[in-house]
Amino acid sequence: MFDIQDSEILPLSMEHSFWTWSAQGKVAPIPVKRAKGVYFWDVDGKRYLDFNSMTMCVNIGHGDQRVINAIVEQARQLPYAGPPMTTKPRAILGKLLTEITPGNLDHFLFTLGGADANENAIKLARAYTGKHKILSRYRSYHGASAGAMAATGDPRRVAWEPTTMPGVVHFLDPYRYRSTFHRTNPDISEAEFSQDYLNHLEEIILYEGPDTIAALLLESVTGTNGIIIPPEGYLQGVRLLCDRYKILLIADEVMSGFGRTGKWFAVDHWNVVPDLLTMAKGLTSAYAPLGAVAMRPEIAAFFNDRVFQSGLTYNAHPISLAAAIANIRVMQDDHLIEHSAAMGQVLHRMLTDLGEQHPSVGEVRSIGLFGILELVRDRQTKEPMTPFNGNSPEMVALRKNLLEHGLYLYTHWHTALIIPPLIISEEQLAEGFAILDKALAITDQAAKS
Numbered sequence: 001m002f003d004i005q006d007s008e009i010l011p012l013s014m015e016h017s018f019w020t021w022s023a024q025g026k027v028a029p030i031p032v033k034r035a036k037g038v039y040f041w042d043v044d045g046k047r048y049l050d051f052n053s054m055t056m057c058v059n060i061g062h063g064d065q066r067v068i069n070a071i072v073e074q075a076r077q078l079p080y081a082g083p084p085m086t087t088k089p090r091a092i093l094g095k096l097l098t099e100i101t102p103g104n105l106d107h108f109l110f111t112l113g114g115a116d117a118n119e120n121a122i123k124l125a126r127a128y129t130g131k132h133k134i135l136s137r138y139r140s141y142h143g144a145s146a147g148a149m150a151a152t153g154d155p156r157r158v159a160w161e162p163t164t165m166p167g168v169v170h171f172l173d174p175y176r177y178r179s180t181f182h183r184t185n186p187d188i189s190e191a192e193f194s195q196d197y198l199n200h201l202e203e204i205i206l207y208e209g210p211d212t213i214a215a216l217l218l219e220s221v222t223g224t225n226g227i228i229i230p231p232e233g234y235l236q237g238v239r240l241l242c243d244r245y246k247i248l249l250i251a252d253e254v255m256s257g258f259g260r261t262g263k264w265f266a267v268d269h270w271n272v273v274p275d276l277l278t279m280a281k282g283l284t285s286a287y288a289p290l291g292a293v294a295m296r297p298e299i300a301a302f303f304n305d306r307v308f309q310s311g312l313t314y315n316a317h318p319i320s321l322a323a324a325i326a327n328i329r330v331m332q333d334d335h336l337i338e339h340s341a342a343m344g345q346v347l348h349r350m351l352t353d354l355g356e357q358h359p360s361v362g363e364v365r366s367i368g369l370f371g372i373l374e375l376v377r378d379r380q381t382k383e384p385m386t387p388f389n390g391n392s393p394e395m396v397a398l399r400k401n402l403l404e405h406g407l408y409l410y411t412h413w414h415t416a417l418i419i420p421p422l423i424i425s426e427e428q429l430a431e432g433f434a435i436l437d438k439a440l441a442i443t444d445q446a447a448k449s
């Protein structure tokens with residue numbers, strides 16, 4: 001029973017697995033057999049170019065033997081020790097993370113993934129400030145557990161309301177392409193644009209009452225909700241508002257961290273140091289599950305004589321920590337942050353060229369290897385290829401076509417995201433763009449030229 005034929009993987013999984021984010025009768029999983037570099041193969045030997053780093057997480061690429069060896073070695077030496085104990089990887093990883101995280105962040109609480117990192121960051125902020133409200137943005141995803149889901153602004157939250165965590169207030173993102181405030185003056189300067197969104201945020205802070213707000217949680221660069229890159233001055237302004245009103249700033253870098261944007265962390269582009277920073281995905285490049293909350297020393301010190309009321313059986317799991325250490329070393333040894341920044345320029349050029357050639361491309365955005373195409377029916381009106389939170393035959397056909405041609409990427413409503421492993425080369429980017437270029441004929445047919 002423990003050894004099955006490749007051909008049995010799919011039918012047996014369909015019989016017994018319960019799938020997330022899916023109607024069970026509609027799933028069509030790819031039975032994956034192996035993966036190397038920027039490619040993976042299914043059981044029939046079909047090769048896919050991975051333009052989504054699987055789940056936006058395999059930052060160093062697939063099958064890196066250095067990380068695999070570290071995991072095997074740790075499993076041999078000590079696969080597990082309890083949360084109140086410490087281990088060699090725990091000692092090393094904290095030091096390593098202190099070196100690469102922004103500013104004076106120097107204490108780390110280890111979790112299993114992004115959602116529980118955000119849950120714990122919220123608890124830390126509430127306990128530290130003695131306040132309870134959390135501000136977060138509408139175009140955000142922070143995880144599927146109750147608190148992280150409440151903080152999530154996008155419609156994935158709505159299915160679980162009103163039973164999600166109380167106390168979250170959402171505000172608008174500085175999303176220039178579809179800015180409600182700037183329909184009649186789209187050419188406003190970047191500084192004024194930033195200021196308008198900071199004013200909007202400050203107004204909400206005042207209405208909610210600064211004395212009730214524990215933290216402001218945001219994705220430094222928004223991921224699935226649109227690769228929304230903060231305009232110059234915005235994150236610095238958010239930091240100032242947080243300081244003014246004694247609100248902790250939590251940067252969710254679960255997707256944007258570990259080289260994705262061409263820096264270790266996205267906040268580094270604007271020299272903003274959050275009070276708490278959450279990470280997962282690229283922390284181990286998904287070779288093992290791990291998340292973490294980085295915090296300022298004064299937040300850690302606050303709990304010197306107070307108990308932090310939270311825990312996880314797998315807190316600081318040695319195998320995951322060993323994977324993280326090896327993963328960070330790979331990033332350093334192979335200069336992947338620099339490579340991501342350089343390939344990011346190439347990606348930006350390719351996106352721009354593609355956008356110019358296809359009437360269904362309304363806008364392209366990217367920072368590092370974090371890119372997006374917004375597909376529209378009409379460039380003038382910006383009518384999206386799918387209605388908000390909906391689907392359309394064109395997007396279904398586009399997805400199908402890309403997969404048939406061996407390009408794996410993530411589409412979200414009317415957008416296509418390009419989030420490849422950081423090791424990708426210019427040739428491999430071009431290989432994916434050639435497939436995209438042909439496939440966009442499908443959406444072009446539905447667009448006014």
Ligand SMILES: Cc1ncc(COP(=O)(O)O)c(C=O)c1O
Pocket residue numbers: 112113114115116118141142143144219223224252253254255256280281
């Ligand atoms: C920005 C962000 N935060 C949090 C999460 C949740 O992470 P996890 O799925 O590991 O719980 C995700 C997952 O996609 C994410 O993109």
